[in-house]
Every structure is written in structure tokens, then in C-alpha cells.
Amino acid sequence: MKHPHLLSVLLPININYPFTYSCTEALEIGTIVKVSFRNRELYGVVWSHEGHLTNFDKQKIKPIITKKIGDDCLTLPADLIGFLEWVSNYYMVPLGLALKASFKKQFFEKQAKKKIYYTFNPAHASKITQKQETVIELLRVNGALEKNRIISMTGHSNDLIRRMIRKDILKEAVSFIELEEKIYLETDIDFTPEQICAMEEVITSLKKQKVTLIDGITGSGKTELYLEAATRVLRQGKQVLIMLPEITLTQEFIKIFRSRFKNQIGEWHSGLSEAKRRQLWFDILNKKIRLIVGARSSLFLPFIDLGLIVVDEEHDQSYKQEEGMIYNARDMAILRAKQLKIACILSSATPSVETFENIVSKKYSRAVLKKRFYGTNLPTISCIDMRKAKKETDSFLPIELIDDLKKTKDRNEQSLIFLNRRGYSPLSICGNCGVRVDCPDCDAWLVLHKNASKYKCHYCGHTQQSDIKCKNCHSSDKIIQTGLGIEKIDEELNRLLPDMSRVIFSSDYLQSPDSVSRALKKITENEIDLIIGTQLISKGHNFPSLTYVGILDADFGLEVTDIRASERTYQILNQVSGRAGRVKRDSKVKIMTHMPDHPLLQSLINNKKHEFYNAELTIRNTSRMPPFARLVAIIISSKNRKILSEFSQKLAIANNFPKDVELLGPIEAPISRMRKYYRQRFLIRGPKNCNIQFYIKRWLDSIKLPPQIRITIDVDPQNFL
Ligand code: ADP
Ligand code: ZN
Ligand code: ZN
Numbered sequence: 227m228k229h230p231h232l233l234s235v236l237l238p239i240n241i242n243y244p245f246t247y248s249c250t251e252a253l254e255i256g257t258i259v260k261v262s263f264r265n266r267e268l269y270g271v272v273w274s275h276e277g278h279l280t281n282f283d284k285q286k287i288k289p290i291i292t293k294k295i296g297d298d299c300l301t302l303p304a305d306l307i308g309f310l311e312w313v314s315n316y317y318m319v320p321l322g323l324a325l326k327a328s329f330k331k332q333f334f335e336k337q338a339k340k341k342i343y344y345t346f347n348p349a350h351a352s353k354i355t356q357k358q359e360t361v362i363e364l365l366r367v368n369g370a371l372e373k374n375r376i377i378s379m380t381g382h383s384n385d386l387i388r389r390m391i392r393k394d395i396l397k398e399a400v401s402f403i404e405l406e407e408k409i410y411l412e413t414d415i416d417f418t419p420e421q422i423c424a425m426e427e428v429i430t431s432l433k434k435q436k437v438t439l440i441d442g443i444t445g446s447g448k449t450e451l452y453l454e455a456a457t458r459v460l461r462q463g464k465q466v467l468i469m470l471p472e473i474t475l476t477q478e479f480i481k482i483f484r485s486r487f488k489n490q491i492g493e494w495h496s497g498l499s500e501a502k503r504r505q506l507w508f509d510i511l512n513k514k515i516r517l518i519v520g521a522r523s524s525l526f527l528p529f530i531d532l533g534l535i536v537v538d539e540e541h542d543q544s545y546k547q548e549e550g551m552i553y554n555a556r557d558m559a560i561l562r563a564k565q566l567k568i569a570c571i572l573s574s575a576t577p578s579v580e581t582f583e584n585i586v587s588k589k590y591s592r593a594v595l596k597k598r599f600y601g602t603n604l605p606t607i608s609c610i611d612m613r614k615a616k617k618e619t620d621s622f623l624p625i626e627l628i629d630d631l632k633k634t635k636d637r638n639e640q641s642l643i644f645l646n647r648r649g650y651s652p653l654s655i656c657g658n659c660g661v662r663v664d665c666p667d668c669d670a671w672l673v674l675h676k677n678a679s680k681y682k683c684h685y686c687g688h689t690q691q692s693d694i695k696c697k698n699c700h701s702s703d704k705i706i707q708t709g710l711g712i713e714k715i716d717e718e719l720n721r722l723l724p725d726m727s728r729v730i731f732s733s734d735y736l737q738s739p740d741s742v743s744r745a746l747k748k749i750t751e752n753e754i755d756l757i758i759g760t761q762l763i764s765k766g767h768n769f770p771s772l773t774y775v776g777i778l779d780a781d782f783g784l785e786v787t788d789i790r791a792s793e794r795t796y797q798i799l800n801q802v803s804g805r806a807g808r809v810k811r812d813s814k815v816k817i818m819t820h821m822p823d824h825p826l827l828q829s830l831i832n833n834k835k836h837e838f839y840n841a842e843l844t845i846r847n848t849s850r851m852p853p854f855a856r857l858v859a860i861i862i863s864s865k866n867r868k869i870l871s872e873f874s875q876k877l878a879i880a881n882n883f884p885k886d887v888e889l890l891g892p893i894e895a896p897i898s899r900m901r902k903y904y905r906q907r908f909l910i911r912g913p914k915n916c917n918i919q920f921y922i923k924r925w926l927d928s929i930k931l932p933p934q935i936r937i938t939i940d941v942d943p944q945n946f947l
Contacts, residue, residue, distance in 0.1 A: 230289065235261055235270040238326035242314070244273040247290045256302040258334065260291040267291065269334050271302055271325060295334045300511070302328070303530055309562050310526075316561075317553045318919055318939045327551060328526040333504045343370035344387075347397040357382055358390055368488050370399035415454070421447050424593035428455050431591050432534070432569045437560055439540070439581055440573040442595025443604060444804030445768075448573045451593065452536045453486060455571055456517065460490070464533025465516045469559060471542040471765060472496065472521040478746055478767070480519065487517050494520030494527065497739055522547060522555030525562060533568055535559045539765060540572035540581060541797050546944045554942060575804055576797040579846065582839045583853040598808070605775065605806040605813035607831045609822035618722055622710070627776050627816065628722055634774040635726055635755050641774040642757045643715055644764070644802045646782070648732050649673040649682065650713035656696035657704035663694070669899040675734060676713050686901045710779060716758050723756070731759035764801040773813040775806045780819045784826060788946040789851045792826055796838055799830055850911065852942065856918045858910045859943040860926075861895065863903040863936045873935050874906045880929050883921050887912040897947045903936070907946075 231252045234244035247261050257272040293299055306328060314324040346365045354362065360380055365371065371379070373387055390396045417425060424440065428451060431438040440448045456466045470479065472495060483491050492506045492515040509515040511528040518524055522545050525535075537545070537559050545555040556572070563570035572581060572590070584590040598604070615624035634641045653671050654663040663672045665683035672681035672690070680689045695702040707714075716730055729745050736742045748754050752771040757763060783795030799817070807813025817827060829838035847854045862877070864870040874892035881889045891908035898905055912918040922939070931937065 232276065232287065233259075233272050233290070234274045234276060235259060235290070236273040236325055237261070237263055237268050237270040237322055238329070238331075239263075239268070239322045240320050241322045242320040244270075244321075246287050248287050249290050249293065253293060253299075254301055256304055256307055257293060258295055258300045258302065258329075259293045260334070262288060262291060269295075269329070269331055271307070273307070300334075302528055303511075305562075305566055306526075306528055309558075309565060312561060312565070313551075313553060313558060315919065317551065317941050318922065319551045319553075323551050327523060328528065329507065330500075330503070332500055333507055343372055343399040344376065344391065344396040345370040345399040347394055350393065350395045352393040352395055354395065357386060358395060361387065361390060362395070365396070415450055417450075417454075418447070418597070418599065420595060420597055421451060421599075424595050425451055425454060427591060427593035428452075428571065429458070431571075432458065435563075435567050435569050437563070437570045437572065437584070437590040438593055439577055439585060439590055440571060440593045440595070441577060441585075442573075442575060442593075443598060444575045444801070445598040445600065445602070445808045446575075446595035447599045448575075448595060449482070449538070450599075451595070452538070452571050452573055453483075455569075456534060456536065457486075459533040460487075460516055462533060464531050465510070465513065465518070465529050466534045466536070467524060467527075467529065467532060467559075468517070468519045468536040468538065469522065469524060469545075469555065470519060470538045471544040478743065483517075483519055490515065491517045491519060494518055494524040496521065496523075525555050525558055532562075532566055534571065535563045535568070536571045536573065538573045540574045541576055541578040542765070543794070543944060548940075548945065552938070552940050554944075557942070576800045576835075579793050579839065579842050580853045583843060586843070600809055602807050602809065602811050602813070604833065605773075605803055605815045607803055607815040607817065607833075609827060609831065610816050610818045611822045612818050612820050615818075621718060621722065623718060623722065624818065627818070630774055630776065630814070630816065631719075631723060631726070631756065637773070638752070638771075639773040640749070640752060640755060640757065640769065640771040641776065642759060642763065642769075642772055642802070642805060643719070643776045643778060644759055645710060645712050645715055645778040646761050646798065647709075647711045647779075648675070648684065648734055648760055649711040650676040650717075651707035651711050652709040653707075654681070655706050655708060656699060656701060657706045658701040659696060659699040661696055661698040663697075663705065667899070667902045669897050673711065674707055676717075677734065685897060712758050712760060715778065719756065719758070726755040727753065728756045728758060729754050731757055731763045733760070733762055736762070761798055761802075763805065764798055767805070768808055769805055770809040772806050772808070775803055775813075775815040777802060777815065777817045780817045780827065781821055784819070784821055784824050789846070789849070790944060793842060796826055796830065796842075799827075803830070854914060856912045856914060856916065857943055858918055858922055859940040859946070860891075860908040860910065860922070861905055861938040861940065862892070862908070863900075863905045863938070864934050865902055865904070866934050867904045869932060869934050870904050870906060873932060874908075876929060877908070877925075880925060882925055882928060883910070887916060887918065887921050889925075895947065909943075 230248035230250060233247050233249055233253060235247050236244040253272045255272055258269055259272060260267060260269050310324040314321040346362050361376060364379055376387055377384060428438055432455060440451050442448045456468060459466050480493055492509060494506060510518060511530055513530050537556050540556050547553055560570050585592050610624050610626055615626060617623065618625055618628055631641050651674050654674055663681060664670060665672055665688050667688055668683055668685045670683055670685050672683055674692060675682050679692045681692055682689050712730060712732055716728060719728060729748060731745060736745055746767060749757060749769055777799060803815040806815055819827060862870060862874050878892055883889055888911045889908060890911065892906040895905035895907045910918060910922060
């Protein structure tokens with residue numbers, strides 16, 4: 227009998243080490259194999275050639291079930307394996323969980339159908355009918371397309387296309403390389419002198435494989451610049467990944483990319499069907515698709531020849547995954563690029579403070595765009611001082627705002643009212659006894675959503691009917707709504723300006739990609755006078771008729787709740803303002819505030835971006851906060867309050883950190899209970915270059931974890947709730 231080879235196989239489960247299996251032959255590292263594990267069949271990855279010590283009992287070692295996926299063996303790229311190891315170490319997540327981010331079992335169960343692309347065969351010898359000519363014309367423009375796409379794009383029958391294939395008028399496209407010339411060279415963009423200058427900077431860092439920030443105001447051509455960079459890299463035959471925040475991955479945005487890159491482009495986001503995902507995954511591994519536009523998880527795709535990563539809106543919070551495997555996709559994109567020795571382009575009008583620091587310290591290079599392409603000015607920003615402002619009769623809205631909205635409509639232009647609060651009112655109180663309507667599972671108030679006739683918890687999603695009785699005194703007709711949500715703004719504007727057509731742009735109203743598309747279309751075509759939006763509106767979209775933005779209740783963001791509060795507020799106010807006047811001149815932004823002299827608002831009004839960033843860096847530096855120090859948050863939670871506080875005390879006492887690493891806490895978390903779990907927080911702070919993960923691991927390993935306790939580790943935390 228042949229001596230079996232031992233393999234350690236990593237499984238995509240919540241365990242930090244691989245398991246040992248045997249195989250009749252040695253398999254390459256990275257090979258995907260099917261194995262049996264605790265009575266389940268799982269797909270795992272050959273991680274190393276030795277058995278893993280933790281379950282090294284030769285008698286018990288099982289052979290793998292199969293190494294064939296469909297007809298072939300599949301191997302993950304070596305750099306992906308290195309990357310997953312790094313992610314696991316850095317974010318202190320089990321290696322198996324990191325692996326889970328890169329494929330799904332379903333990808334391998336059914337065999338993916340092979341995609342066949344057809345292209346025009348100039349060597350054919352048949353007569354061409356008029357209908358056939360339209361197909362050929364389509365393929366001239368698009369290079370190559372799948373049969374079904376040809377059918378849907380021309381409206382011709384399946385038979386007609388089949389006949390063309392039979393007659394050799396269409397032939398199977400061998401690979402995209404063959405179509406290269408046709409596909410990428412079609413840009414008719416002439417860069418402005420400023421853009422040329424910035425592009426040179428980008429090209430230099432492509433050559434030097436550096437990280438570059440395209441730092442430009444909204445509408446200055448950042449997207450055009452990185453698309454040009456992507457085109458250059460695609461021309462070298464390599465793959466390109468463009469990452470976008472999930473919510474900007476709308477059809478509108480994809481359309482721009484598609485018009486440029488035709489069928490070369492694949493989209494990767496949470497809305498995809500399983501079948502599409504699988505197809506794309508294989509297409510990337512086989513390099514059939516070379517340009518991927520994706521949300522944060524696209525970072526874990528099996529690129530075989532990646533040449534560039536772009537992170538658009540690099541400051542965006544949605545790059546941070548806050549559940550399951552907690553990681554920051556922006557940071558990991560930079561890391562993956564570094565490991566691959568390729569360039570990484572970040573793009574933002576309001577970079578993160580970390581990125582700004584890396585520019586100041588010359589670690590990253592910067593390409594600057596200061597002018598809007600259409601020659602329009604940035605909007606003039608001013609404040610409406612709510613301490614003095616005259617209000618409309620019986621209203622909380624200032625007369626000035628209402629006047630502005632009317633005037634904007636009179637010019638046949640569009641306005642946006644921004645308030646970053648979903649629902650009708652954030653706080654409901656019983657008028658009889660003063661008790662608040664709160665979530666049964668969280669330490670949080672319920673928010674009334676009138677459109678759904680429900681109260682919703684914004685932390686756990688719990689809902690209850692809006693006609694509830696007070697849980698304390700059972701009175702049913704005295705619940706008082708206080709505070710502002712966008713639904714209340716909508717109601718008020720409907721009362722004051724009934725002739726204006728409005729749309730509410732928030733996640734509660736636009737739940738499907740289709741409804742977002744429909745709303746965007748109406749806005750772009752100027753069928754809407756007034757947009758009322760949450761932060762969902764602040765990203766990416768181009769609204770040609772929008773010339774007025776009113777920002778309500780900016781004070782909310784000016785209160786310093788955590789170290790990132792000012793940065794976040796600055797970014798969001800800037801982004802929202804940037805929606806205005808992209809095409810038309812003379813746009814205005816008015817911020818309603820009780821603190822018009824606040825330095826943050828002053829930097830914004832006077833367009834002193836560097837002033838804001840420098841002040842922020844000084845604060846971070848003197849208070850020893852990131853990017854000048856490292857932070858890791860540990861959240862301990864349990865359904866049992868007593869066990870939780872005992873365990874946190876134990877952890878505090880077990881503090882075995884070196885002198886320069888501080889253990890702060892435990893404190894009760896600001897949301898002290900969430901989804902029935904009580905929560906306490908520690909914060910660990912260390913110098914910039916220390917191996918903080920090592921110390922944390924040593925500390926946590928020194929104490930036995932009771933079964934009722936959960937620990938969440940958040941490296942480089944963004945939120946402190
Ligand atoms: P940003 O990403 O900085 O907001 P975009 O790249 O989206 O800016 O550019 C704003 C608008 O100007 C887009 O419609 C874009 O197509 C157009 N644009 C920018 N630069 C050029 C150029 N050099 N030639 C033609 N159109 C351009
Ligand atoms: Zn809740
Ligand atoms: Zn009551």
C-alpha cells in the first residue's frame with residue numbers, strides 16, 4: 227500500500243488552526259479539498275504539508291473525500307493565503323473565519339456553468355441579413371458578449387443567434403486578451419492641466435507601487451483619474467479591484483464603469499445571487515474577468531494577477547465591518563497591495579485623519595485636484611444661527627430656510643434637506659408618567675417610524691406596533707414624540723410647502739436597489755423639488771439640478787462623543803455640501819446650528835480643510851490617540867450581569883501589560899445592553915509600533931473564559947458604543 231501523505235487542512239469555521247487529513251498524493255498548498263468534519267462535509271484548503279500537532283493521532287486521521295472540484299483541482303493563489311494569515315493575526319480572528327470570507331461551500335457543490343462569449347468572426351463566408359447586421363454592430367461596440375446578453379440587448383430570437391453561430395458568423399471568444407484593443411482604448415477624455423498634473427503623480431506611484439491619495443474636491447475628476455489608472459493596468463493584462471462603499475454600488479455607478487469597460491467588469495456586493503457570485507469567483511480565479519468593482523468583501527476574492535487596488539471614498543465608515551469578523555477593508559486593501567507589491571489608490575474629498583497623517587509624514591503620495599471639472603465653484607457655506615433665527619409660525623423651521631427653498635424652486639432647481647436621523651422622532655415619552663419608550667432587549671430608545679406605523683430599535687432591529695400603551699402606567703393616548711427625524715421634517719415641509727414634490731432618501735424608504743435607482747432617476751431628471759435625506763444621500767451621486775442644501779441640527783455631530791466624532795462630522799457635512807452645484811453655478815449650503823462659531827463649522831465655511839485636519843492631528847497627538855497610538859477595544863458581554871461584572875474585574879486584575887501599554891476600563895458600554903447582552907468595554911492603548919496583539923493575546927489567554935461570557939476584539943475601533 228502507498229504511504230499516505232499527511233496534510234493540514236484549514237476549514238472555513240470559527241477555529242484558529244487546521245486539521246490533519248491524509249491523501250494518497252502530495253497536494254499543493256492552497257488546494258481546495260472536500261473533507262468530512264464532525265459528521266459534516268466541508269470544503270477546506272491545504273494549508274501545509276505537515277499534520278497539525280493539536281490532533282496528531284495517526285490512527286484517527288481520515289482521508290480527504292476528494293480533491294476534485296468539478297473536473298479539476300482548484301488552488302487558491304498563494305498570496306491570498308498569506309493575506310488571510312495576516313488578517314487573522316492582525317484582527318485577532320480565528321484563521322478559519324478569515325478563510326470563510328474568501329469562498330462559500332456552495333461555490334463548489336454545483337459545477338458552475340461555463341460562460342461562453344461570442345464575438346464577430348470576420349473570416350465567415352455567409353451572407354448577412356439585416357437582423358444579423360445589428361448583432362454584428364453590437365459586437366463591434368462590445369467586443370464579445372454571452373449569447374443571452376446578445377438576445378436581451380438586440381431583442382432577437384435564440385434561433386437567430388444559434389444560426390449565426392452555426393454559420394460561423396459568430397465565434398467563441400478565446401479570451402479577453404484577444405479583445406483588448408477594442409475594449410479599453412475608448413476613452414475620449416481630455417484631462418485638464420490640473421488633472422494631467424495629478425495623473426502624473428498617480429502614474430509615478432503606479433510605477434513605484436506606492437499608496438497614493440487622490441485628494442480632490444467633489445466633482446473634480448477623481449473617478450476619471452482612477453479609471454485612467456485602472457485602464458493602464460488592465461492594458462498590461464493585469465486585474466484591477468475598485469472598492470466602493472456598499473451603498474454607492476448602485477446601478478447608476480456601475481453604468482459609468484460599464485460604459486467604459488464593457489463586459490470586462492464584474493460587480494461584487496451583497497445583493498448578488500448565489501449563482502452570480504459563484505460564476506464571478508471562478509471568473510476571477512481563471513482571470514476571465516479582470517476588473518472587479520466591489521464592496522469591502524471583494525478584497526477576499528481569489529485574484530490571480532492583481533495589478534492595482536483602488537479604494538474610493540477611502541474615509542467611508544462602511545469599510546469597517548463591525549460584525550462577525552471585525553476588520554477595516556481600507557487598511558487591508560493597502561496591506562494586500564503592499565504584499566503583492568502593487569499600487570493602491572485611495573480617493574476622497576475628505577480623507578481619513580490616518581491617511582492625512584500618512585501624507586504629512588510622506589508615507590503616501592498625493593495627487594491634488596482643486597477645481598471642479600465643470601468650472602463651477604464649491605457652494606458657499608453659511609450658518610443659520612438658530613439662537614436668533616425667526617421661525618415660521620408654529621414651526622421649528624427658520625423662515626430663512628423656507629424662503630430659500632421657495633426661491634430655489636422658482637429657479638427650477640433642486641434642494642436637499644439633510645438630517646442624519648431616520649424615522650419620525652428619536653424619543654417618545656409617556657405624557658402621563660414620563661417613562662420612555664425603550665427597547666426590551668437594548669439600553670436604547672425606540673424610534674417611531676410613522677411610515678411603517680412601528681417603533682424600531684436602531685441597534686437590534688426590534689420592532690413594535692406604534693399604538694402601544696405606556697409600559698409603566700398603561701395609558702395609551704399620551705405618548706409624546708420629541709426630537710427630530712426625517713419623517714417629521716417631511717411632514718412639516720408638506721405643511722409649509724405643499725406644492726413641492728418631495729422624496730425621502732433613507733434606508734427605511736429605499737430598501738431595494740431598484741427603489742434607489744428609481745429615486746435617483748427622478749432626482750436626476752429634476753422631477754423632484756426637494757430631497758429629504760440621511761447620510762445615504764451624501765455619497766457619490768451626481769445631482770445636476772441640485773443647488774441648495776440645508777443641513778438641520780448640525781449640533782448633534784459637534785458634541786464630542788468619541789475621538790472620531792469631529793472627523794466623522796466634518797466628513798459628512800463636507801460630503802453633503804458637495805452634492806450641491808456640481809453642474810450649475812452659484813449653489814448654497816446653510817447649516818442650522820446653535821454654535822456658528824464652532825471651529826469645525828468655521829473650517830468648513832471658510833474652506834480651510836488643512837486647518838481642520840491639522841487641528842485634529844494636534845488633538846490626536848496630544849491626547850495620544852490614533853494615528854499616534856494604537857487602540858484595541860475589547861467588549862465583554864453576557865446575559866448575566868453579575869457574571870459579566872465579576873469577569874471584567876478578574877480581567878482588570880489580570881493586567882499583565884508592559885509599562886507602555888495601558889489597560890483602560892472596564893467601563894459600562896454607552897449602550898450598556900444590546901440584544902439582551904449586558905456589555906462592558908476595555909480599551910487598550912499602546913505606542914504606535916508595539917505588537918499590541920501579542921500582549922492582548924497573552925492577557926486573555928491568562929484567564930479562563932466562562933461559558934456565559936462573549937468577548938469581541940475590535941482592533942483599531944471606529945465606534946465606541
Ligand atoms: P469626483 O470623483 O472627483 O467627484 P468625477 O470624476 O465624477 O469627480 O467627475 C465629475 C464629472 O466631471 C463627471 O461627470 C466626469 O465624467 C466629468 N469629468 C471630469 N473630468 C473630465 C474630463 N477631463 N473630461 C470630461 N469629463 C470630465
Ligand atoms: Zn434593541
Ligand atoms: Zn406612562
